[in-house]
Amino acid sequence: MEHLQPTSWAEALALRAERPEALPVAGGTDVMVELNFDRARPPALLDLSRIPELTGWDRDAGSIRLGAAEPYARIVGGLARPLPGLAMAARTIGSPQIRNRGSVGGNLGSASPAGDAHPPLLAGGATVEAASVRGTRTIPVEDFFTGVKRNALEPDELIAAVRVPVARGPQQFAKIGTRNAMVIAVCSFAVAIDLDARTVGTGIGSAAPTPRRAGSAERFLAGELSAGGFWESRRTLPASLTEKFGAHVGAAAVPIDDVRGTAAYRRHALAVIARRTLTWAWAELGKENRGCGCHAM
Known part of the structure; x- marks a missing residue:
């Protein structure tokens, strides 16, 4: 297996154009699993670990431009306030060693349905910045996933960055597994x-x-919050509302039975964690009101 190791972004894009069959790798937390279990045997690896342009982040115009190879550990440590949902998800990913190597760009490149970074990127309205020698384009994250472990990148493209709007309200993330992380x-x-x-x-x-x-859940909840005056009052949401929201989320899923759980269990679990995360997120607004001495209407 050939090992290609560019040291600049321009060189990486040129190699990508010349060798589209080469598999991009940065942290290697997904790729090396595939190689070790002989699930993939690409003719070459395109090692992006020495490209400085792929790390770090910048804030402008109400969003964070996050380098594709910026490790999860630094997202947890530096972006918990502007991107709380993504930081919450990053905390649950693997072990400390994996969080020091893995990245959002790698998660997107793998395009696994179970990628932990994907739900907060979808909820936050992120866009993916794809680059090639032909130029750069942006892809809404909801259009990025085209199938099981397939994405919208062209053969000569690499993920340069992810642009995520800065949170303008509370965000929450939760997952179901045999434990909170490394699963x-x-x-x-x-x-x-x-x-x-x-x-x-x-x-x-x-x-x-x-x-x-879950588009129907989004529309349902936004409508109920407006109709009930919750946006203004920020009073506690009734259980009937959160339960209906959870039901909408469960109905939006198209799960399968596998070794980790049945389809029926997944739908039920989604409804439960949707209800809980909404309750936790809305409770943050109540804490803000109490902290500033405000009174609910």
């Missing part, structure tokens, strides 16, 4: 409440051929 999720869910736009974003993981949003 592939049976199912996962993220919710993002945008107080300025008065909209709700969602992301479902490990319960369909691709990560997906």
Whole structure:
């Protein structure tokens, strides 16, 4: 197996154009598993670990541009306030060693339905920056996943960065597994409440051929929050509302039976964690009100 190791972004893009069959690798947390179990045997590896342009982040115009190879550990340590949902998900990924190597760009490149970074990216309305020698284009993350472990990248493209809007309200993430980390999720869910736009974003993981949003749940909840005056009052949400939201989320899933869980269990679990994450997120607004001495209407 040939090992290609560019040291600049321009060189990496040139090699990608010349050798589209080469498998990109940065942290290697997904790729090396495939190689070790002989599930993949590419003719070459395109090692991106020495490309400085792929790490770090910048903030501008209300969003964070996150380098594709920025490790999860630094997301947890540095972006918990502007990107709370993504930071929560990053905390649950693998072991400390994996969080020091793995990245959002790698998670997207693998395009696994169970990728933990995917639900908060969907809920937050992220876009993927894809680059090639031909130029750069942006892909809404909900259009990025095209099938099981397939994505919308062209053969000569690499992921340069992910642009994630800064949170304008509470966000939450939860996943179901045999333990909180170092496990592939049976199912996962993220919710993002945008107080300025008065909209709700969602992301479902490990319960369909691709990560997906729960559009009907988003529309239902935003409508109920408006009709009930909750956006203004921020009073506690009734159990009937959160349960209906959970039911909408469960209905949006298209799960399968496998060794980690049945389809029926996944739908039930999604409904439960959707209800819980919404309750946790909305409770943050109540804490803010009490902290500033405000009174609910």
